[in-house]
Amino acid sequence: MRGFGAAVIAIFGVYWSLRTDRQAQERLIREESAPFFAAIFLEQKNKRSSFGEELRNANRAQNTQEGEHGDAATPCRKEYDEVDARELYVLLDEEVSYKTKLNREQLEHIQSFDLKESIAPGIHTFVSNPIIYIPLYLKNVGKGPAVAVRVGVNPKGSDWSGVKYWTLMPSDYFYLGIYADTAKDAALGEYELRLVYFDQLGYQYIQRFELNVARQIEKQGPSIQMAFYGQRELLSDEERKRYLSNIKDAL
Incomplete structure (x- = not known):
């Protein structure tokens, strides 16, 4: 024995x-063969100041009255610049929503430091812009393709929901603009930017980037703080079913 x-x-x-x-x-x-995404934060160039433009217009008018050429005295302002193609926006407002295009007012907000508001006929004032905007690329820096990539921004601790995206080979990326209206209480708080994707072997992952939207931090103005590094986890079969049922369409 x-x-x-x-x-x-x-x-x-x-x-x-x-x-x-x-x-x-x-x-x-x-x-x-596992994909992995890095967040690449983009520089916002030539943001407009409504107050600064008002001063330039006043100087231009004064120069014209004095017989000078306003255009020559005041150089043309460069247009807001970031990237050529923008594929997807996520809006943190009364609720989280996704868009492929922004309207004129929303574009005005992301391109400006301050806003011009009318308080009476012929009288206006300048107010701080409550909109905070983060333009970024999410780039696959892993060794294999990321298949059926889905992206969502969700309140921390909540279930994932997001929009269906595409397959990204190594070094491929997509644009995501995060637009937060800090004047709305519902937009404030802790979020996670979550990416859900398959590798070429059929394993599915979720990758989380922490995101915090605040109206004021240490007597500073409104801000968005986002982690540079996203934690990646392998999903179980049960988790995969739950994530697949929460796909939205971007308008």
């Missing part, structure tokens, strides 16, 4: 060793 028990232990040891080696090999293959 003692010999039989030793034989069973030896067989189990071989089985466990083979199983461990297979799991290690599977994990290595998965890691060699």
